[in-house]
Amino acid sequence: xxxxxxxxxxxxxxxxxxxxxxxxxxxxxxxxxxxxxxxxxxxxxxxxxxxxxxxxxxxxxxxxxxxxxxxxxxxxxxxxxxxxxxxxxxxxxxxxxxxxxxxxxxxxxxxxxxxxxxxxxxxxxxxxxxxxxxxxxxxxxxxxxxxxxxxxxxxxxxxxxxxxxxxxxxxxxxxxxxxxxxxxxxxxxxxxxxxxxxxxxxxxxxxxxxxxxxxxxxxxxxxxxxxxxxxxxxxxxxxxxxxxxxxxxxxxxxxxxxxxxxxxxxxxxxxxxxxxxxxxxxxxxxxxxxxxxxxxxxxxxxxxxxxxxxxxxxxxx
Amino acid sequence: xxxxxxxxxxxxxxxxxxxxxxxxxxxxxxxxxxxxxxxxxxxxxxxxxxxxxxxxxxxxxxxxxxxxxxxxxxxxxxxxxxxxxxxxxxxxxxxxxxxxxxxxxxxxxxxxxxxxxxxxxxxxxxxxxxxxxxxxxxxxxxxxxxxxxxxxxxxxxxxxxxxxxxxxxxxxxxxxxxxxxxxxxxxxxxxxxxxxxxxxxxxxxxxxxxxxxxxxxxxxxxxxxxxxxxxxxxxxxxxxxxxxxxxxxxxxxxxxxxxxxxxxxxx
Ligand SMILES: Cc1cc2nc3c(=O)[nH]c(=O)nc-3n(C[C@H](O)[C@H](O)[C@H](O)COP(=O)(O)OP(=O)(O)OC[C@H]3O[C@@H](n4cnc5c(N)ncnc54)[C@H](O)[C@@H]3O)c2cc1C
Ligand SMILES: Nc1ncnc2c1ncn2[C@@H]1O[C@H](COP(=O)(O)O)[C@@H](O)[C@H]1O
Numbered sequence: 001x002x003x004x005x006x007x008x009x010x011x012x013x014x015x016x017x018x019x020x021x022x023x024x025x026x027x028x029x030x031x032x033x034x035x036x037x038x039x040x041x042x043x044x045x046x047x048x049x050x051x052x053x054x055x056x057x058x059x060x061x062x063x064x065x066x067x068x069x070x071x072x073x074x075x076x077x078x079x080x081x082x083x084x085x086x087x088x089x090x091x092x093x094x095x096x097x098x099x100x101x102x103x104x105x106x107x108x109x110x111x112x113x114x115x116x117x118x119x120x121x122x123x124x125x126x127x128x129x130x131x132x133x134x135x136x137x138x139x140x141x142x143x144x145x146x147x148x149x150x151x152x153x154x155x156x157x158x159x160x161x162x163x164x165x166x167x168x169x170x171x172x173x174x175x176x177x178x179x180x181x182x183x184x185x186x187x188x189x190x191x192x193x194x195x196x197x198x199x200x201x202x203x204x205x206x207x208x209x210x211x212x213x214x215x216x217x218x219x220x221x222x223x224x225x226x227x228x229x230x231x232x233x234x235x236x237x238x239x240x241x242x243x244x245x246x247x248x249x250x251x252x253x254x255x256x257x258x259x260x261x262x263x264x265x266x267x268x269x270x271x272x273x274x275x276x277x278x279x280x281x282x283x284x285x286x287x288x289x290x291x292x293x294x295x296x297x298x299x300x301x302x303x304x305x306x307x308x309x310x311x312x313x314x315x316x317x
Numbered sequence: 318x319x320x321x322x323x324x325x326x327x328x329x330x331x332x333x334x335x336x337x338x339x340x341x342x343x344x345x346x347x348x349x350x351x352x353x354x355x356x357x358x359x360x361x362x363x364x365x366x367x368x369x370x371x372x373x374x375x376x377x378x379x380x381x382x383x384x385x386x387x388x389x390x391x392x393x394x395x396x397x398x399x400x401x402x403x404x405x406x407x408x409x410x411x412x413x414x415x416x417x418x419x420x421x422x423x424x425x426x427x428x429x430x431x432x433x434x435x436x437x438x439x440x441x442x443x444x445x446x447x448x449x450x451x452x453x454x455x456x457x458x459x460x461x462x463x464x465x466x467x468x469x470x471x472x473x474x475x476x477x478x479x480x481x482x483x484x485x486x487x488x489x490x491x492x493x494x495x496x497x498x499x500x501x502x503x504x505x506x507x508x509x510x511x512x513x514x515x516x517x518x519x520x521x522x523x524x525x526x527x528x529x530x531x532x533x534x535x536x537x538x539x540x541x542x543x544x545x546x547x548x549x550x551x552x553x554x555x556x557x558x559x560x561x562x563x564x565x566x567x568x569x570x571x572x573x574x575x576x577x578x579x580x581x582x583x584x
Contacts, residue, residue, distance in 0.1 A: 011486050070491050071454065071464065095485035096450075096467055103451035104458040106416055112545030113415065115449045125549065131446070135336070136552045143545035179463035180497070183479065184490040201583065223583065241469070241483050241504055248354070248442065248503045256583050277581055278560075279574065285564070292557055295577040299565025307571030315575065315584055 002088035003057065004030040005081065007074075007101070008050060009093040011187070013042025015049040017198050018093045020157035022150055023053040025120045030088045032162060033057040037077055040064070043166070051164025053157060059085075059169045071097060072177035075104035080171045082109060087145060089124055094149040102149045111144025118154050118253065118274070132247070132266055133273030152197040153253050188242055191227070196243070199226035201256045202275070204245055206230035206268075208261015208282065208301055211238045215305035216260055222312040228252065228272075230262045246271035260301040264289025281305065318375045318495075321426055322362040322439040323456075324355040324394050326387035327446040340548040341412045341541060342446055351390035355441035356397070356508035361471055361501045362439045363398045363509070368473070376400050378429060382410055382421050388524065395519035396511030402524040403429065409529055412541025419455035421539060424532040426460060436476065440500040442467055453500040463493040469504035 004026035009016045019034070026032035034050040036043055040062045047058040059081050066073035078101065082090060090105070092098040094116050106113035119127035124146055128137045141147070196202065203225045205216035213227070220227045229239040231246055245252055247270040257275035262268060264280070264287060272278070273292065280289045285298040297304050328347035336342060351359075359379065366375040379394035381387050382405040391402035405425055413421070426435055438460070443450035450467075457464035468480035468491075476495040481488065483504075511519070529536055537543060563573045578584050 009485075070466075070489075072457075075458070096482075097485055099449070099451055100454040100464070100466060103415070103449075103454035106451075106545070107419070107455050107458040110416075110545075113449075113451065114546055115451060129554075131335075134554050136554055137340075138549045138551075140547050140549060141545065142547045176461055176463075180465055180491055180493045182489050183492045185484075186488045188486055188488070223578075247445070256578075256581070273554075277583075278557075279577070281570070281574070285562070290560075290562055292560075293562070294557075294560040295574065296560055296562040297565050297570040297574050298562060299570040303568075304565050304570045304574065307568050308574050311571055311575040312578070312584055315579065 002030045003033045003085045005078065005085065005087045005090045006032055006034050006055070007078065007090070007092045007098070008034050008036045008046060009095070009098065010036070010038060010046060013038055013046050015046050017157065017195070018150070018152040019050065020053040021152065021155045022091045022093065023050060023055055024155045024158045025150060026091055027054045027160065028122060029120070029124050031056050033059065033085065033087070035059045035061065035078065035081055037061045037063050037074055047164055047166050051162050052159055054160040054162040055164050056162045058164055058166045060166055061169050061171055066173055066178070068182050069178045070180040070182055071100045072104060072180065073173045074101045075108060076173055076177050077171040078105050079108045081169060082145060089146040089148060092147070092149045094151045098149050102147050106147050109144050109147070111147050112141030113147045114139055114141060115149045117148050117150045120148055120150060120154070124148065129274050132270035151251065151253070193220065194224070194226045196226045196228055197250055197252055199252070199254055201225035202228050202245070202252050202254045203258040203260065204228035204230065204262060205233055205260050206262030207232040207236070209233060209238065211236060212302070213238060215302055215309070219258070219305045219309045222309045222316070230268050259289050260305060262289055263287050264292060318369060318436045319429070319432070319434055320362045320365060320375065320377045320437045320439060321429055321435050322358050322377060322379050322394065322399065323422055323452070324359065324379050324381050324390050325352045325441070325444045326350070326381060326383040326390040327352040327444055336551045339412070339541065340551050349386055349389065351393040352441060352445045354443060354445055354503060357501050357503055357505050358439045358441040359394045359397050359399060360508040361499070361505055364506070365437065365473060378403060380422065380425055381405070382418060384411070391524055392519060393511070395522045395524070396515045397509055398515060401522055404524060404526050405532065406526055407529040407536070409536035409540045412544065413539045414544040414546055415449050415451050415455060416545055417539040417543060419452050419459055421529070421532065421534055422452070422456055423459040424534050425527065428532060434496070436495045438462070438498045440498065442500055442502045453498055457498040460498065462496055462498050464498045465491045465493050466498070466500040468499060468501045471499065471501060471505060
């Protein structure tokens, strides 16, 4: 069976959940091989983690020489591993960085690229959600090695022990790949809540919060949810951009999405329309968000959410 | 300094976007406009010009690939303040995927280099229709330039550039020396509206139309048939069935909401 390369998405060696989803998808397509580009001292732990989700092989690339540079060196690493492994597909997480690595790699390998897949099945045939989630598209790569970036939550990670054979790979990085330098990096502050794109439940607040996110946050915490925001809330400075859901923010597809004080503009819908269940609280019964909901409350979020929070807490005992 | 800003003509997102029978995006019957996200790219290009010690020495060229109507996107960029426009239009281009689009853009930029080099290629964060956000990275790869992409803040001094980028897990400062490819987000600063003076001035600005043969790109390398990916099917998402809507009265809304969540096993 052919190898399927999975680029490991990690923070300082801690493997992120979407990688386990990619490995689960890779198993459908062939033999999963993880590619870990990171600190040599973190490699063993990362290899252990990916092995649990079916990685038969783990290519370990020490990033000492390249970690200070944006995107381009990682594309070179993958190009060189692909030349050796001749994989049947390459899977990368659909984040900002993942998509750009994939873009450069596609040109290098003269291979077709599909981004933002929400499902990948044998073929590989991908499913994408386009035009603000209004259309579902199935597609295939027709040239070279299929390169696919996959959105978080595209598969439920399944544990399955792989051989996890570690292979140290030393890549040759060109000078021109080292021209965009990461001068400073400020890790995102931990919120103590689930990661927005990975969460099963997301509770978002918009302009209707009037800047007071406490009801939104408390309700989120009662449900064990992540907190999101509309662009109006972000532009008002109430939440950092990392919280923004929508066309120019994050796309989420949780089991449950709660929109509080959000009107439901097309650009916001683009980021949440594929959620399984949608709930809204809005004081305007004409708000377009109500066209999308499974359940809606016409009311003031400042009274509805605190009362609902108290009720949830009581039920959970 | 020469700046090339890549702008795309896209179907209006507030109109009903749809597909043609060959599964390509309908760019003809659906009304189009300059992609809102590329307005931010035009804005930053103009700011780079205005902040330059000698603004007159800076030329901002707006570049688009697209059907005849795409000239509207260039015109809007000229009205905002770009100095000249280049419109690549060729029947063979229809249906191109991102690798082919980046190939034609790269060829056009190579040709523009003939007039004294290109220092900065500015892109938007993504097209509002395809929304892959990969063309800037592909352009950087093809032109062998550093990419400083997804900038929310852009600073420059001479040929030195610094941007702030909200990455997936960290906020980063990225630095590079021009020539380079820059892409900017909608956080980078509101785009200006064309002034009356701008609209009048735009009428006199040069707008060149190039075909693939002007660029030395073979028609067989682009378009739907040459795409490296193929769409097998497109399907409109079934409309959501109307949900239950209740009006809150003295706390009834919260109770009903929690009942609903419990019935769906979220609690
Ligand atoms: C290029 C572009 C990209 C964009 N990208 C995004 C994006 O990624 N994400 C995004 O969200 N938007 C995006 N937008 C903006 C989008 O068009 C809307 O402007 C935005 O989503 C509005 O946010 P909102 O719903 O919070 O605010 P509003 O539209 O002002 O709605 C506020 C809602 O709150 C309700 N309300 C007020 N008070 C209360 C109360 N006490 N209790 C309950 N309800 C209350 C009101 O009835 C109203 O419906 C983008 C726009 C453009 C042009
Ligand atoms: N047909 C085109 N003409 C000009 N610029 C384009 C075109 N397609 C994409 N771009 C540029 O590339 C950016 C990202 O596009 P995309 O990768 O398609 O999401 C856009 O914001 C534009 O700046």
